[in-house]
Amino acid sequence: MSRPSEAPRITRVEQGFPALTLPGETPRPRSLQEWLALDEVPGVSIAVFDKGSLVWAKAYGVQQAGATEPVTVAPLFQAASLRKPVTALAAMHHAERRTRSLDENIDAKPVSWKLPDNAFTKDQKVTLRRLLSHSAGTTVSGFLGYAAQAPVPALHQVLEGQAPANSSPVRVDAVPGSLTRYSGGGTTIVPQVLIDQLQKPFARIMKETVLAPLAMKRSTFEQPRPKALESQVATGTRPGGKSGKSIKGRWHTYPEQAAAGLWSTPSELARVPLELSKAWG
Template sequence: MKTLITIITMALSSLFVNAQMTSEKEMQKSLDNSIPVALKENNVPGMAIAIIKNDRVIIKKGYGFSNVSLGVKVDSKTGFNIGSISKMFTAWGIMKMVEDGKIDLDTPVSTYITKWKLPTSKFDEDKVTIRNLLQHTAGLSVHGYNGYESKEELTSITKSLSGNSREEEAVKLIMEPESKWQYSGGGYSILQLIIEEVSGETFGDYMQKNIFKPLKMKHTSFNIDKKILKKSAKAYDEEGNEIPLQLFNAQAAAGLHTTIDDLILFAKASFSKNTVLTEKSISLLRTPTELSKGNYGMGYMEMNRFGDFTLHGHGGSNEGWHSGFMLDFESKSGIIILTNGSSGRNVLFGGLKDWAQWHGSN
């Protein structure tokens, strides 16, 4: 993910060049011309995009195919896996528990979990808190996760944390907490366990009840069931060949499935008063840490190297999927891009580039 953050930043930092697009129609025309070409050149079957300007959705469109063999086209209701953007939602789930008085950001995580413990190390595990798990400053291993091709291969989050599912999934304390920023999907797996133990529910059920249902996100879920799969796009590799959908024990880090329509609801809820989190809590999640050099808060990346506006959000990538969710909170604007191909980052960054050039000039 550090690589993804770097690529997004580089793409956005070189935007203000030559002609400026001055109208929404010109932006739409630019996308209509460039995206189909980019999809074809990169063997990416489909893409969904939404652009918000001043809290108003000005573009919402699908390009290409969600299912090539059946000729099903992408639309705003097509489901996509969004990879590490899942972490942003997990952060909302944790902050909801904080607001409800069920957990404290600065209490050692060992206070809340009984089913698994960090392996003994030379570092101080009592310094591992919910706050530094969210910030990727807890000193933990496991950058990211590979998925599983069938539900039968899935186990519990505790077995994943222990490395019983796969050895490389074992989460360990590898440096002193609060000494360095190091991206750790493993830290979000601990947050998943905390939500399960404190709520007494599965992680997916808690998120459905406390985050997605109140925000009316009816087609968003960590529980990948028949309802979600019915409208889901297929995943495709770098050559454009269909591959199996990857499922995750580490749902909190990488397992969320959603649609452009639902992400628009989330974006608009983020900009204004909503039924889940206060404005103060959302601001806290977005605020970057010094250890991240101003690039990461709690579940949110921050980017401000490309003009007079700052973006907050996250990128996501799993095998067969690439996505981006970036918001300018000051102007209540943003862009959401979802793709169903392993080479989707090339299409993604082209769309981000066009949008940021247009956004910066309007």
């Protein structure tokens, strides 16, 4: 998806990777397609925006390892941690509407779950601002997700580290505001705050607050993945020593929706920074 005038820029992206040195070889630049083959990535989808608008989108490779069906710009991908700023946008929206202050103690109005106090929270409290900026002192860096057919925990079970959750409980182990440390666990507290405040499922909150207003019509925070979307999603591929192999069951489920639960396309996801750029201007 591009205008003919974008062809030179697309070529620069495809061919513009730095030289790579491999054992026994002379350093040489490699194209995007060569990098995909080297890293055993079956397919990738790209969207590029510039000066306030989407200028081109293109896909490379196939939708699943070992398959022949080509990737297009249409399939949905799991957006990984790119969903965190999308969640932040919703939280900021409701803070602006004074639904919830960014700086009040999140336990000031507990409904269904409360973050346990301890010595670290005696004087400084965990707030939405600190959760969104990874400065709340919360634990749990990231999440593994849940394989197909595996039991999936509810959000409060994830936060408490209770079975069938496969992650530790989210707690505070540093004085809030004293450091910046990546915490998917902290981000996962945010939907609980919004759910308790608005009395709606998180996926619905995100659709009404961000996805629908930005015309992200195919994107969703629903977890598990809606059955109707099964034919529209790309299959996950294992990294590292198992690279090039599809994930059993095609993908994992992430009940940690704010930290890891968004399905989207690069073209739709680009609408978020484009909208933010308008506010910045």
